Amino acid sequence: MLTSSLSFLHSCTFPSSSSSSCSSSSLLTIPNPNSSSSSLSFVVQATSTRREDRTARHVRIRKKVIDDTKMHTLASASTMQKAIAEELNYTASPTIEVAKRMGEIIAKSCLEKGITKVAFDRGGYPYHGRIKAIADAAREQGLDF
Secondary structure (H helix, E strand, C coil), rough: HHHHHEEEEEEEEECCCCCCCCEEEEEEEECCCCCCCCCCEEEECCCCCCHHHHHHHHCCCCCCHHCCCCCCCCCCCCCCCCCHHHCCCCCCCCCHHHHHHHHHHHHHHCCCCCCCCECCCCCCCCCCHHHHHHHHHHHCCCEEC
């Protein structure tokens, strides 16, 4: 069986070291079954993590959709704001119902300031669950995405 003699050679430093130089490929060496002195070498590409994938999606979306050169927030809403936190009674993490209410609150805030058309930056997260609930509730209140 060849699996007992596989060896991986990584050109990465461990996370505890100060420099984090790591290539995204590894060298896989397998002994050649036809010859006792030679071996076969393959380059194996490492897959990216879920966080790296989400960050890449976020950067790609931000480049296309949002131009934030002024760095000025027009409207915001958070479950950490005292007035909103008192209104929303949830014991665990925010649920879809809380997300719907947050969508309504942010829509009202935008409409009061005369903002009717917005760009929705989902932060690279998939468009479902709480993200979808926020967007749908804001659309129902009159915001145009």
